[in-house]
Amino acid sequence: MRALLNLFKRFSIITVVPRNGFSNSSFLCASISSSTSSPRPVELIQSKTTNQIALSISSALQKCTNLSSVKKAHAKTFAFGLQHDKHLSIKIAILYVSFDKVDTANIVFESTPNPSSCFWNNMIRGYATEGQFGRSLGLYNKMLQEGLIPDKFAFPFALKSCAGLSNLQLGKLVHQHLLCCGCTDDLFVNAALLDMYAKCGDVEIARLVFDKMAVRDLVCWTSMISGYAHNGYNSETLEFFNLMRGSGVKPNRVSLLSVLLACGSLGALRKGEWFHNYAIQTGFANDILVVTAVMDMYAKCGSLDLARGLFNEAAGKDVVCWSSMIACYGIHGDGRKAIDLFDAMLEAGVSPNHVTFTCVLSACGHSGLLEEGRRYFKLMKEVFRIAPKLNHFSCMVDLLGRAGQLDEAKNLIENMPVKPDATIWGSLLGACRIYGNLYLAERVADVLFHLDPLQSGYHVLLSNIYAAKGRWNKVEMVRNLMARIGANKIQGFSLIELNDRVHRFSAGDRSHPQSDGILSKLEELAAKMKRLGYVPLTDFALHDIEEEGKEEALSYHSERLAIAFGLINTNPGTAIRVTKNLRICGDCHNAIKFISKIVKRIIIVRDMHRFHHFEDGACSCRDYW
Structure with missing residues (x-):
């Protein structure tokens, strides 16, 4: 425990809540006295013993339904000298927390000599629930300093606070502590541990925790699905959702929001439509958060009209829904x-x-x-x-x-x-x-x-500018700098959905089973493009290949491979939808305009910044991107 305590002291994010921060209880006494008339203690004392009075106040606390009644009952503890009664104090503090008065509860806590572990746990819980994560962990730290051992009631909220602060290091410390205390078999502790790792971005450890759990409830499944979705593991999100349904666990709103987010990120329109129908069938048709998520999914999959239609039909549109639709128009360049x-x-x-x-x-x-x-x-x-x-x-x-x-x-x-x-x-x-x-x-x-020295994108941008100016010595200098500091280039890839499966391509990719047909289609298109006047913009041959991460020819960039794959696998007239993780290069942008004219199809490409709708040789961005 001492080693863990010393480690906690290293983190300045934790604010230790001072014991007895207010002298005596004068502040609290003044704050509650105004809410009630003074009781008449002499008359009551004549008929009741101290224990009877304590029992009477305890009974009154059980019947409290609002903050005023709590204050009245609390005032009586001062009137009869029972303000330090541990049994009453913890009841009063719990009630204050339930009415979102955690700081008032803390004054009661500070005024109680040698509070029990149960009292500590409730205060840690109170601050965590109210979103005061630093103060929650401060109490957890102070609990260690007092020599008390946290239990299964403290750990979930300490972990919740670590997740709220996105502090993986502290989360791992709490994990070590609960291992030492033997709390690894508790469902609520494991659920909080899983949620902490997922929200702090360590999905692999979250999955290990999940796999070791003997019992998994809806909260555990949802935390795992949400963790995958918000950390960019989009395919895993969809797979895990299906695993959950196969296990007989009924998805909730959060899990639906997560899979819709994943579908949008993948550009998986057909899967997104299935989840939309599933949401309707399971009673979420009028849930404005789910409706907004479906709108966002359709827009990110290139179906802006479907998004707007859903928006028009939505009842009770809030600011989130309006803002989302505005954002949809924005990324589509309208x-x-x-x-x-x-x-x-x-x-x-x-x-x-x-x-x-x-x-x-x-x-x-x-x-x-x-x-x-x-x-x-x-x-x-x-x-x-x-x-x-x-x-x-x-x-x-x-x-x-x-x-x-x-x-x-x-x-x-x-x-x-x-x-x-x-x-x-x-x-x-x-x-x-x-x-x-x-x-x-x-x-x-x-x-x-x-x-941000390790962000390769900025190095690549500067390298591109040097290359456009013909400053090759400077290009080499930037490359050497990247290698020296370990700023690895992000590999470019493009995604396209076909028959409920998302296919992924990278520049020069020849691993796909249909690679021969894809390359043949690109050669056919290249010849037709040349006859129409297409001239490759060779300025992009260096620097956008840097962004793709491979020394490949312009004609084999990932988006072109994905488009060719779509063309040979869909009927004439079918729109082609491609999602790319990087900015589309200038030459590919120019080439796809020619391709759309040749094949007489709408080609929709979403890059890292926006959508490009290509039709009959023109792009919706009007070359402004």
Whole structure:
């Protein structure tokens, strides 16, 4: 225990709640006396012993249904000198916690000499439940200092607090402690342990915990599914959902939200439609959170019309639902409709929040609506009194940068009231790439390499800018730097759904069973494209292959392989939907316009930033991305 206690002391995130932080109980006594008339102790004492009075107050506490009645009962403990009675104190504290008065409960706790383990557990639980995770862990730490051994009632809430703080190191310490205390067979402890690892991003250990559990309830299954979904394990999310159903456990709202998120990330429209129908059949048709998740899924799978249709039919649309639909228009590059929807939201009497403005500003950025973006940024601050957060500044920097206003974007960053993060500087570096501003790019990259040195994307962006300028010695320098510090390049891949299965391709991939047919189709298309006037943009042969992670020819980028696979496996006229994890390169963007004209099909590509709808030789982004 001493070793664990010393480890806990190393973490400044924990605030130890002081014992007896208020002198005597004067503050508490004053706070509750105003809520009740003074009792007449002399009359009661004449007819009752101290034990009888304690029993009477205890009985009254059991009947408390509101905060006022708790305060009245609490006041009586002071009147009869029972404020230090451990039995009464813990009952009073538990009631205060139940009425969201955990700080008042803590005053009772601090005033109680040598509180029992049960009292400690309830206070740890109270702070964790209220979201004061640092204070919850502070009490857990103090409990160790007092020489008390936590039990199965303390561990779940200590782990909940670690999850709330996303502090994996502390979570592992609590895990070690519960192993020492022999609490590994308790369902609630294991469920909290599983949830902590999943929320802290260590899904592999979460799965090990899950597999070792003798009994698994809905909470355990849901934590595992949610953990997979929110950490990008999308295929595993869907597989685990099916395992849960096969085990006879009925999915709940959280598990449905998770699989819908996974379908959207995979671009798996058919699977998403199945889960939509499943949600209707299982009674979630009118659940606005589920409806919003289905909308988001359809939009991310390229079916914006289905998303809007669902939005129109939804009853009780809240700010989350409105904001989500605005975001859907934004990623599809339809900023005007996003703005129109924002105005309709105001007319409907729904007040926007900070997320709504992030969605609107992002939509303006994707559509090049510079003046509109400036107007909404001002509206947010001056009319709705919402202080801009990092996300809002990031959207504005992106908007200004895409519009070529690099100096204004730089000035905005330098005069922000909050410290800019790597995402904001990264937006400016991306703009430098678009407009070929090497001077500014080098200075921005220098900042980024200090803020997030292992993020390979920033190194690749700078390398691309050097390559476009023919500065090959500088390209080599950036490559060497990446190798030296271990900034590994992200491998590009593209996904396409066919017959309820998601197929994955990477650049130059020849491992697919239909590889010969795919390559043959690409060669056929290349010949037809050339006759129509297609000329490869060889500027992208170096730097976007860097993003793909392989030294392969432009014509075998992952999105082209996925498109060719879709063309040879679907009927003429069928839309092709592809999801890519990186930004689509300029040459592929140009080539797919030609392909859409040749095959007379709609080709929808979602990259890491937005959607591109290709039809008859044109793209919905109007080459602005």
